[in-house]
Amino acid sequence: MSKGKMLNKKGQGSKGFSLSLSQQRAGLGYLFISPFLIGFILLFITPLFQSLLYSFSNLNVTSTGYTLDFVGLTNYNQVLRVDPNFIPSLITTILQMVTKVPIIIIFSFFAASLLNQKFKGRGFARSIFFLPVILTSGIILSMETSDLLLSSAQQVAEEELTAGAMGSGLQFLQFRQLLFSINMPPMFINFIVLAVDQIYEIVIASGVQILIFLAGLQSIPLSLYEASTMDGATAWENFWKITFPMVSPLIIVNSVYTVINTFTSPDNEMMSMIQSTIFSQSKFGFGSAMAWIYFLAIAIILAIMSAILLKLVAKYQQ
C-alpha cells in the first residue's frame, strides 16, 4: 500500500504541468488503477512469469532454496510427445466444458429471471440458490472430503449405485429412445441426455452465474418496462426487447467466468493431474509445462468463444 501512496503523489504532482484534457484524463486513469495494479503485478503477474521460467528448466530443491537448470523445450516435448495421459485428458476436459457451459448459462439465466420476479419468499429462494457457492468452497468442502466416515459411506453408496446402475441405465436408454422416436436430431438428444444426467453438477456450478445475472437484471431501470407496457407490450415482448438485450453483455461475462471456473476447478481431471505432478511427484518444471499448455488451450478457447459471442451480442443490441 505504501507504494500506492507514492504513486498517488507523483500523479498529483504532474497536475502542475499544463497537460491537455486527454492527458489529464489518462493520468487520472493511471492514478485510479495504480493501487490495484501494484498488488496485482506483484502477486499475480510475477508468479506467472516465474512459473513460465520454471517450465523451461529443471527445478532442484536444495537446502538453501532451489536451483534452476535451463533445459529448453524438453519439458514441453515430454508433455506433448511422451506422456501418454496428457493429451487424452486435455481433450476430455475440453469436451466436457463445451457441453457444460451452454447448459449452465441457460439454466442460470432462467433461474435468475425467475428469482428477479416479485413473489413471496423471494429472499429465501435467493439465499437457497446461493448456498452452493458457500458449500462448494473452502473448508466445508475439504471437511467433507477429509471426513473418513463420510468417504467410507460414499464408497458403499457408490458400490450400491453401480449395482443398481443396470436398472437406471435401462431407464436412460428408454428416455433416449423416446427422444429418438420423436425424430430429434442426435446432437440435441445427446445434449438433453447430458443435461439430465448432470443436473446436480450443473445446478451446483451455477450459483455465481445466477448472482451475476441477478445483479444485471436488478440494474435495468423499471421505467423502461413501464414505458413499453404503456405502449402495449406484453410481458413476452418486454422480455425479448428489454430484458434480454440489457442483460446480453453479461452473457459474455458469465460464459468467460464459467469456462474459467470449470477449467480451474479442483475436481477437474487436468487440475488434479497437474497438482499431483507438482506436489506428489515434485516434478515442478514438468508440471509447469503442463500448466502452460493447458493455459494456452484455455486462452484459445476463450478467445474464439468471446469473439463469437461479441458478434452475436452486437448484432442483437442493434
Place this chain on the structure above:
Amino acid sequence: MAVKVKRRTPNRSLYGDLINILVLAGFAMFMALPLVYAVNNAFKPLEELFQFPPKFFVRNPTLDNIRDLFTLMNSSWVPFTRYIFNTVFITVVGSGIHMFVASLAAYALAKHQFPGQKLFFNMVILALMFSPHVTAIPNYLIISKLGWLDTYLALIVPAIAAPLGLFLMKQFMEQIPVSLLESARLDGASELTVFRKVALPIVKPALMTLLIFSFQSLWNMNGGTFIYNEALKTLPTALQQIVATGFSRAGAASAIALFMMIVPLSVFIISQSNVMETMSTSGIKD
C-alpha cells in the same frame, strides 16, 4: 378518435406465482440438502453421527455438540475468540479495501482512455485463467521475501488484488452512460466525486455481489501456508485442526461447520435485501 383501451390483467397472477415457486422449489431441493444435513449434524448426539448407514435427519437432538464446542473453546491453547477475531478482521478489512480498489480500477478501465488499458485488462483475464497450483510456490517465495509471513498482510493483500473483482466490476461499469458522468463533471464534480456519487450507486447491485464473493473467499481463507503463529491463525485453520483430532471432536466440528456456513449466508441475505431498484441508467441512452 375512439381509442379502445384494452384492460390488462396484472402480469403476476396467482397461477404464475404457483408455477414460479414450484419450479424454483424443484431446483432448490438440490441446493438446500447439504445445509439441511449440516444443521441436522450439528444437533446429532455422537452415536448418531457415527451411525452406519448415516441417517439424514436427527432422531434425538441434543445441544451436546455446542456445549462441547464451548469446552473446547475454553481449553484451547489460544483463546478461541482469537481465531474468530482473526477471521473477522481479515474478512472485513480485506473485502472492504478490495471493493473500493477494484471498483476504482474498474471505473478507470471502463470510462477512461489511456495507453496500456487493453493490455492491462487482458492480463487480468489471463491471471484469472491460470491454475493456482502452479503459482503456489512462486507466490510463497514472494510473500516471504516481502517479509509478510506470519502477518495479516499475507492474507489481506492478495485478496485485495484478486482479479475476479476487477473483471466483474468492469463489465458493470461499462454500462453506465457516459452522458451521466459528463453532466456531473460539468457541474464541477471532481473525478473522485463522480466515481463515488454517480458511478458507485449505479452499480450497487454488482457491488453487493462483489461483497459476497470477497467475503466468501476471505471467510474461508485457510492461511496455513503463510501463517504459523497460533495466535494469528484463522478460523478455518482452527477448524481443520479440530477435525484432524479425530472422532472424539466430531460433534464440536459439526457445530463449527454450521457456524462457518451461517455467517456468509446471513451476509448474503442482508446484502441482497439492501439492493433496491437503482436509479440506473434513468432512460438515458448513448
